[in-house]
Amino acid sequence: MQKILWLFAFITSxxxxxxxxxxxxxxxxxxxxxxxxxxxxxxxxxxPKLDPHFIIPKPSLIPTLSRADMLVANGAGLExxxxxxxxxxxxxxxxxxxxxxxxxxxxxxILIDKPVSVSRAYGDIHPExxxxxxxxxxxxxxxxxxxxxxxxxxxxxxxxxxxxxxxNFTTQWNAFLMQFDxxxxxxxxxxxxxxxxxxxxxxxxxxxxxVATIEPLPGIAxxxxxxxxxxxxxxxxxxxxxxxxxxxxxKTASFIASKTGAIVKVIPHDVGNIEGTDSLKTFYKxxxxxxxx
Amino acid sequence: MxxxxxxxxxxxxxxxxxxxxxxxxxxxxxxxxRIIAALQQRVEELETKQTSASAAATANVQTPTSTFDxxxxxxxxxxxxxxxxxxxxxxNSTYESYFxxxxxxFDPEEESEIPYNKNRGFNFNYAExxxxxxxxxxxxxxxxxxxxxxxxxxxxxxxxxxxxxYGLRAKAGKFLSEFGRINSIHxxxxxxxxxxxxxxxxxxxxxxxxxxxxxQWVLPTDTYLMAGFEALQGSNDVSFGNIEKNNxxxxxxxxxxxxxxxxxxxxxxxxxxxxxxxxxxxNVYGADLTFKMMLDSxxxxxxxxxxxxxxxxxxxxxxxxxxYYTQLVYDYNQNWATGIRYxxxxxxxxxxxxxxxxxxAMLEYKPFEFSKFRLQYAYDRSKIFxxxxxxxxxxxxxxxxxAGAHGAHAF
Ligand SMILES: [Zn+2]
Numbered sequence: 151m152q153k154i155l156w157l158f159a160f161i162t163s164x165x166x167x168x169x170x171x172x173x174x175x176x177x178x179x180x181x182x183x184x185x186x187x188x189x190x191x192x193x194x195x196x197x198p199k200l201d202p203h204f205i206i207p208k209p210s211l212i213p214t215l216s217r218a219d220m221l222v223a224n225g226a227g228l229e230x231x232x233x234x235x236x237x238x239x240x241x242x243x244x245x246x247x248x249x250x251x252x253x254x255x256x257x258x259x260i261l262i263d264k265p266v267s268v269s270r271a272y273g274d275i276h277p278e279x280x281x282x283x284x285x286x287x288x289x290x291x292x293x294x295x296x297x298x299x300x301x302x303x304x305x306x307x308x309x310x311x312x313x314x315x316x317x318n319f320t321t322q323w324n325a326f327l328m329q330f331d332x333x334x335x336x337x338x339x340x341x342x343x344x345x346x347x348x349x350x351x352x353x354x355x356x357x358x359x360x361v362a363t364i365e366p367l368p369g370i371a372x373x374x375x376x377x378x379x380x381x382x383x384x385x386x387x388x389x390x391x392x393x394x395x396x397x398x399x400x401k402t403a404s405f406i407a408s409k410t411g412a413i414v415k416v417i418p419h420d421v422g423n424i425e426g427t428d429s430l431k432t433f434y435k436x437x438x439x440x441x442x443x
Numbered sequence: 444m445x446x447x448x449x450x451x452x453x454x455x456x457x458x459x460x461x462x463x464x465x466x467x468x469x470x471x472x473x474x475x476x477r478i479i480a481a482l483q484q485r486v487e488e489l490e491t492k493q494t495s496a497s498a499a500a501t502a503n504v505q506t507p508t509s510t511f512d513x514x515x516x517x518x519x520x521x522x523x524x525x526x527x528x529x530x531x532x533x534x535n536s537t538y539e540s541y542f543x544x545x546x547x548x549f550d551p552e553e554e555s556e557i558p559y560n561k562n563r564g565f566n567f568n569y570a571e572x573x574x575x576x577x578x579x580x581x582x583x584x585x586x587x588x589x590x591x592x593x594x595x596x597x598x599x600x601x602x603x604x605x606x607x608x609y610g611l612r613a614k615a616g617k618f619l620s621e622f623g624r625i626n627s628i629h630x631x632x633x634x635x636x637x638x639x640x641x642x643x644x645x646x647x648x649x650x651x652x653x654x655x656x657x658x659q660w661v662l663p664t665d666t667y668l669m670a671g672f673e674a675l676q677g678s679n680d681v682s683f684g685n686i687e688k689n690n691x692x693x694x695x696x697x698x699x700x701x702x703x704x705x706x707x708x709x710x711x712x713x714x715x716x717x718x719x720x721x722x723x724x725x726n727v728y729g730a731d732l733t734f735k736m737m738l739d740s741x742x743x744x745x746x747x748x749x750x751x752x753x754x755x756x757x758x759x760x761x762x763x764x765x766x767y768y769t770q771l772v773y774d775y776n777q778n779w780a781t782g783i784r785y786x787x788x789x790x791x792x793x794x795x796x797x798x799x800x801x802x803x804a805m806l807e808y809k810p811f812e813f814s815k816f817r818l819q820y821a822y823d824r825s826k827i828f829x830x831x832x833x834x835x836x837x838x839x840x841x842x843x844x845x846a847g848a849h850g851a852h853a854f
Contacts, residue, residue: 197704201740204777207854208707209667209699216610216661235853239669241612241661243605274812369812371778397740 215240225256226281274369337442518576527841545790641766
């Protein structure tokens, strides 16, 4: 009897193909894997080693998009510099913007830092608001819920499996958040400087004040004049922490650190940015550990 | 309508040109941030005050003036400006009369067709107005207008399918053919300011740009494979030009793969088959290869080469001619790039010199993503003036700005 069941399971798994899910960034890929389990096949487009604003639209990414049943994007304009030409060339109406297979994670988030007026005179600003919400672990469950619902619509046969995995994931994640919150609340140093406005969601939630950015305007390389101002501000306000992303040059941060005695902390902004951050939990654990070092 | 849009875009671009003092901007930004913070606090206060009853009431309030508002359906509009300062060892009236021996001729009756950087001294090359809009669930529409100081030109205007299955996409209208690597890329996105010699010699200054239809298919394979077919009118009179009926067919196959995590290859084979002005056959074959090595997020090294081969039947006999370019471009960071290019033509005619070549070097500075200055030097041994061959030394500084909603460039 059991043999027949196994055989049946084998045949069904073979006849009902997995849903091809493509995500732009690795953290979204990890959420999709957690919710989709064996019912989905997840591929990630962007290398976590690169600046998320500037992924090179390699032709090798086109066939992946071309065969996708679902595309999960960060949204809020983060992919605007590289995803549109790939989407256009993939010729896949199933994942076109606005279609059932297109998931915009930013729609589950209340975006912060929305500029009052939009002009490129202010640099490479994000007109819809800050898209770097991946640094706050409290944003994970809403995205997981959205992915579960979209998968349930797309693949109703496995709806209960998706919803069960979502329930399990939520329970586990809430337990993890308790630890994470405790850890961050315990850490001292409530003022920081960052390179780009990459950690604002995290900082805002835990009342850590971002005093300045190393880049004078978004997407503009730091000038010596601006660096001197940052040093002044840090000395006046007694800031001892510089949050450095893994992809920008680190010379400026070390220079500022040498002038102010501050510590440079490389904080990942996505799963797989730096070594030892291959899963959602190790990624956020690394953030907490390094922030509270 | 168009005039209005142009006016608007100029106004928008003017703000871009305005003396932008970083200091002033920073204080403005800081001011903005303070305003945002204040607004956020206010919003939070209001949110807490707002009871569920009032929420239900406000949900039904609508501003009646916005009922028929169509602003959100406006197309994406981009304005691109390009101009240059040129130093050259040939004076302007002589330069206008140049031709490439074995490929083109100079006709003093006709106006010269040098589209970019014609003058020694200053050139305003063009203002390009590009619009993109989604027309319902099935089509996108695109239009690119080229405005020269004394000419309005529809560079491209076409519709593209959005909903075809099986990896198919169709296009119809007037468009740049995707023959080869560089033909479909607009001048402002080229790595060098001048069009490759092989393209100028075989397709003319405008490239292969024609009315017709296109079908592309992304094959369901793990590596990128794309097959394309185009049926065109054949109005390009450099190699084709017989337009008694639609006479030009273009086909191509493109393949792309990652060699390592950081190295990507893109290659293509193309063919264009049509009838020339004498009613005889012309076939053009193209092969291209691009290697790109990504060094980090902002730095890369790209080697790109392209070979064009033309078999043109004429009443004087069969002309087999070819040309290629090979270039190396190094993107040092987001602001700086440099590159060199070597090009050569083979005209395969006995009576005139055959060492037609050009070498170019460029240095590019981008203060910001949407503005670009390029210093380019070229030594050109491919031109003849009247019956005299003269080598051209040219140095030029050009600028390109992209204002408005300009889409990201493909690989
Ligand atoms: Zn950003």
